[in-house]
Amino acid sequence: xxxxxxxxxxxxxxxICKCCKVHSASRDDVLSKEFQGRFGRAYLFRTVVNISLGPxxxxxxxxxxxxxxDIYCSSCQQILGWRYEKAYEESEKxxxxxxxxxxxxxxKEG
Amino acid sequence: xGGAEYYEQESSPKRRKTLxxxxxxxxxxxxxxxxxxxxFVRIIIQCLNSLGYKKSASCLELESGISYKSSEFDMLESxxxxxxxxxxxxxxxxxxxxxxxxxxxxxxxxxxxKQYIFECLYNGDDSMALKILQDxxxxxxxxxxxxxxxxxGIISLKDIGVGKKDDSTFDELRRKLLSELExxxxxxxxxxxxxxxxLVEMALTSQMDSCIYHNSSDNISLYEDHCCxxxxxxxxxxxxxxxxxxxxxxxxxxxxxxYLASSSSxxxxxxxxxxEDGKMTLKHTLHSQKxxxxxxxxxxxxxxxxxxxxEVLKLWDVxxxxxxxxxxxxxPIVSSCAWFxxxxxxxxxxxxxxxxxxxxxxxxxxxxxWKGARIPKVLDLAVTPDGEHLISILSENDxxxxxxxxxxxxxxxxxxxxxxxxxxxxxxxxxVNLNSQEIHMWDIAGPLKQPxxxxxxxxxxxxxxxxxxxxxxxxxxxxxxxxxxxFCCLVFFLVLFCSFWYCFAFAAxxxxxxxxxxxxxxxxxLHVYIWNQRxxxxxxxxxxxxxxxxxxSWNPKRPQMLxxxxxxxxxxxxxxxxxxxxx
Numbered sequence: 001x002x003x004x005x006x007x008x009x010x011x012x013x014x015x016i017c018k019c020c021k022v023h024s025a026s027r028d029d030v031l032s033k034e035f036q037g038r039f040g041r042a043y044l045f046r047t048v049v050n051i052s053l054g055p056x057x058x059x060x061x062x063x064x065x066x067x068x069x070d071i072y073c074s075s076c077q078q079i080l081g082w083r084y085e086k087a088y089e090e091s092e093k094x095x096x097x098x099x100x101x102x103x104x105x106x107x108k109e110g
Numbered sequence: 111x112g113g114a115e116y117y118e119q120e121s122s123p124k125r126r127k128t129l130x131x132x133x134x135x136x137x138x139x140x141x142x143x144x145x146x147x148x149x150f151v152r153i154i155i156q157c158l159n160s161l162g163y164k165k166s167a168s169c170l171e172l173e174s175g176i177s178y179k180s181s182e183f184d185m186l187e188s189x190x191x192x193x194x195x196x197x198x199x200x201x202x203x204x205x206x207x208x209x210x211x212x213x214x215x216x217x218x219x220x221x222x223x224k225q226y227i228f229e230c231l232y233n234g235d236d237s238m239a240l241k242i243l244q245d246x247x248x249x250x251x252x253x254x255x256x257x258x259x260x261x262x263g264i265i266s267l268k269d270i271g272v273g274k275k276d277d278s279t280f281d282e283l284r285r286k287l288l289s290e291l292e293x294x295x296x297x298x299x300x301x302x303x304x305x306x307x308x309l310v311e312m313a314l315t316s317q318m319d320s321c322i323y324h325n326s327s328d329n330i331s332l333y334e335d336h337c338c339x340x341x342x343x344x345x346x347x348x349x350x351x352x353x354x355x356x357x358x359x360x361x362x363x364x365x366x367x368x369y370l371a372s373s374s375s376x377x378x379x380x381x382x383x384x385x386e387d388g389k390m391t392l393k394h395t396l397h398s399q400k401x402x403x404x405x406x407x408x409x410x411x412x413x414x415x416x417x418x419x420x421e422v423l424k425l426w427d428v429x430x431x432x433x434x435x436x437x438x439x440x441x442p443i444v445s446s447c448a449w450f451x452x453x454x455x456x457x458x459x460x461x462x463x464x465x466x467x468x469x470x471x472x473x474x475x476x477x478x479x480w481k482g483a484r485i486p487k488v489l490d491l492a493v494t495p496d497g498e499h500l501i502s503i504l505s506e507n508d509x510x511x512x513x514x515x516x517x518x519x520x521x522x523x524x525x526x527x528x529x530x531x532x533x534x535x536x537x538x539x540x541x542v543n544l545n546s547q548e549i550h551m552w553d554i555a556g557p558l559k560q561p562x563x564x565x566x567x568x569x570x571x572x573x574x575x576x577x578x579x580x581x582x583x584x585x586x587x588x589x590x591x592x593x594x595x596x597f598c599c600l601v602f603f604l605v606l607f608c609s610f611w612y613c614f615a616f617a618a619x620x621x622x623x624x625x626x627x628x629x630x631x632x633x634x635x636l637h638v639y640i641w642n643q644r645x646x647x648x649x650x651x652x653x654x655x656x657x658x659x660x661x662x663s664w665n666p667k668r669p670q671m672l673x674x675x676x677x678x679x680x681x682x683x684x685x686x687x688x689x690x691x692x693x
Contacts, residue, residue: 003359003403003419003573003660005529005545008487008505049527052571074571 004075007049012110015101020076022050025101027108036062039104042081048099050074056085064089071099080105149298151176157306180299182207186291190284197226207299216250218294223247224260225287229280231264239264322642322649325580325669340650343585343640344672344684347654349389351681353380358675359403359419360575360661364411365495367667369393369428371414372681373402379416381428388671390683394431398424404446408453409495413472415456417444423458425472435474442466446490451497459488459502467491467502490530494537499554501540503528509542511554522558524550529569534578535666541586543574549588551643564588566648567639572658579640579664579672586641587672589659638662638674638684654682 006022013027025048032044054070061068067086072079081102084095139145151170155178158167171177179187186203189196200222204215223246230239243264247257292300302308310332317336318324325342356376363370363384370390373379377398382390396416403418413434417423423437423444437444437458447458455477457469465485469478487505494501500512509522509531526546533540533554541551547569550561567574567590576588636659638652657677665671670686 004571005527005573007527007545010505 006075009049014109015106016109017050017073017076017078017080018105018107019078020073021107022073022075024048024050024073024080024106025099027110031098035100037081037100037102037104039102041103042100043103044095045099045101048101051080051099053083063092066092066095071101078105148176152178152301153306153309156301156303160304178301182299183292183295187288190288191281195229197222197229207295210296214294214296216252218291220247220250220252220256221287221290221294223250225283227260227264228283232280319644322645324584327581341687342670343580343650343686344670345650345652345687346685347652347682348671348685349683351382351390351683352679353392353395354378354679354681356401356679357657357677358660358679358681359401360405361673361675361681362405362407362661362663363665363671363673364407364428365409365666366411367665367671369407369411370663370673370681371405371407372673372675373405373416373418374675374679375401375403375419377401379405379414379426381414381431384665384668384671388668388683388685394426394428396424396426396431396433404444406447406449406456408449409451410453413453415447415449415458417447417458419445423447435472437468437470437474442468444468445488448491448493448500450493451495457491457493457500459491461487489528492531492533492540494533494554495535496537498537501531501533501554503531503542509540509552520558522552529573530575532575532577534583536583539578539583541576541578543569543576543588545569549576549586549641551586562643564641564646564648566641566651567637572660574659575661577662577664579669581669584643585664586643587662587664588639588641589662589674589676590637590639591658636676638672640672652684655680 009023009026011026011028014023015025015027016022017024025045029046029048030043031046033041035042035044048071050073051071052074054072056067056069059066059068065088066084068082069085070079070082081100083099084097087093087095137147139147139150151174155167155170155176158164158170159178167178177184182203186200189199189203201219204210204218204222207215210218223242227239227242227247230236230242243261247260293303294300314330314332314336318330321336321338323338323340323342324336325338330336351372354372354374354376356374358372358374360373361370362372368384370382370384371379372382377400379396379398379402380392381394381396383393384390396414398416398421400421401419402416402421404416406415408414412428414426414428415423416426420443422442424433425435425437426433442460443462444458444460447456449456455469455471457467460466460468464481465487467480467485467488468476471477486508488502489505490503492501493499498514500514502510502512504510507524507527509524509528511520511522512518524542524544526544526548528542528544530543531540532542538554539551540554541549543549547565547567549564549567551564552558552561564586567588569591572591574589574591576586579585579587636653636655636657638655638659639648640650640652641647642649652672652674655674655676655678659674659676661675663673665673670688672684674682674684676682
């Protein structure tokens with residue numbers, strides 16, 4: 001489908017997609033390591049690359065009601081995590097616009 | 111003008127008397143009362159004179175009572191041209207003019223004194239000439255350079271020997287002095303030359319500037335306000351080319367506009383010929399081992415380079431379709447390449463086996479190679495058609511512009527990832543497509559402050575390319591991607607099919623939703639977007655492709671022909687609705 005635009009990240013320490021090995025996020029962008037995803041541990045990132053967004057969904061997470069978009073690796077379409085679109089509680093507002101990547105779907109490089 | 115009486119321009123008893131005679135003729139003209147009658151008539155007289163209609167010009171002066179030459183200038187002219195040597199009188203006239211800027215006064219006096227000096231020299235009166243130089247000219251505040259040049263001119267004249275001393279030379283020189291003074295003195299003493307033509311062209315330029323579809327250099331008439339309709343730009347599909355067997359990733363017209371090259375993931379590149387009537391026929395199919403994502407025409411259009419996406423750089427001959435050369439001993443994978451204007455050298459960027467920029471000549475000899483750890487990954491490359499700048503897109507959203515003559519380097523940092531680069535035909539501007547669904551246009555030579563931004567198209571996952579186009583590179587066209595809304599409309603249609611007897615209700619709902627969200631547009635049509643450089647929003651959207659439009663190219667010699675390449679395996683040629691009628 002067209003020529004996929006794959007970004008590559010600088011810096012030695014990056015996370016890559018387990019299936020297709022494209023770069024997903026840089027370790028410098030980790031905001032927190034204390035999150036829980038569908039498959040276990042998950043990290044909160046400031047920014048990620050090479051992903052496509054799914055539609056908005058309302059979901060009840062452990063931290064409350066949120067609007068999230070699932071994120072998929074743009075080259076292999078694996079679901080990697082989600083993005084916080086909107087948080088209903090004040091204490092959760094800091095997550096808006098940030099990304100969760102599941103540790104189980106990632107590999108560390110560097 | 112002979113001995114006809116002339117009237118003064120400034121308000122005076124004589125003028126007021128004349129005005130009372132012509133009482134019913136208004137002083138201010140124009141629908142907004144902005145035009146002063148006597149100024150208007152004066153520039154008309156100037157225009158008639160410059161067109162060669164001297165009789166009409168003097169007729170007009172008599173009839174209107176307005177004289178072209180101001181009283182001061184008239185006095186100056188009669189004094190200068192009457193052949194006497196009363197230079198002091200000339201200086202007096204200049205001194206008497208009120209409201210003259212010091213600079214202008216000094217320059218005018220300088221010219222007069224210069225003439226005085228030369229006439230003294232011609233008459234053999236050297237001491238007088240020197241005296242003027244010392245007393246008057248040095249007192250004027252003109253630049254030292256001018257004075258030195260004059261002094262050296264005097265000396266050289268003495269050396270040559272002022273032999274030819276006759277009246278015709280005097281006359282010539284004096285006329286020259288008069289015309290120089292006319293250009294120097296400000297209005298209302300003298301009118302700037304070709305004033306009426308200048309005003310008319312200003313109005314025409316402003317009309318052309320506000321015309322968003324303007325696409326040709328003819329078509330301007332003085333009889334009507336200029337405004338082009340959208341039949342100046344491509345709006346309809348003229349031809350669909352289906353020869354490729356897989357996604358078409360790249361199209362580009364040759365520099366002469368006679369050929370079109372396209373490349374596809376079916377591992378071929380095709381050269382098409384543009385026929386007289388605008389239709390395309392297949393000329394050659396060039397076969398490669400791997401999908402080709404980039405082609406580059408040589409500036410003389412005799413050769414084509416193909417590369418990209420896992421394929422090495424190959425050189426093809428356009429006439430025969432034979433591969434003349436494959437570059438690089440280690441067969442590096444080249445992502446994009448560019449020619450230098452002499453069609454003898456080329457530059458390309460590679461990222462396998464290592465990040466590198468190569469410069470080769472046509473025989474495959476490596477002229478330069480930039481390798482090493484510090485070389486970043488080059489995503490796209492271009493050389494401006496005038497050969498002055500080499501522009502490259504480096505991996506961290508950087509646009510690097512190198513001036514090839516001075517080796518000056520400038521880097522523009524974008525906030526979002528850049529997917530492609532394109533340079534305008536006049537070498538002045540470049541555009542980049544960004545991941546954030548914007549196209550940014552930057553001036554290559556000028557100060558790099560803020561880019562012009564264009565939005566309206568969709569881009570997210572794929573490499574989408576754009577290009578400049580139009581008779582003067584005033585348009586920008588870009589491809590675009592699928593949008594997410596597609597899913598919703600599919601669901602609607604599924605439900606529609608399943609519950610047929612609810613169709614009326616659903617049809618009503620669907621048409622309501624359709625008009626609200628313009629779903630029809632998203633459902634089966636992908637677009638090519640066209641912007642005018644001055645408009646942030648698209649001025650035209652071309653629909654027809656059914657999948658992502660990867661690349662567009664505007665024919666440089668036919669400003670109404672556009673080609674687009676899409677994942678639906680077709681290339682569409684677009685033309686204006688005018689060209690449709692012809693065919």
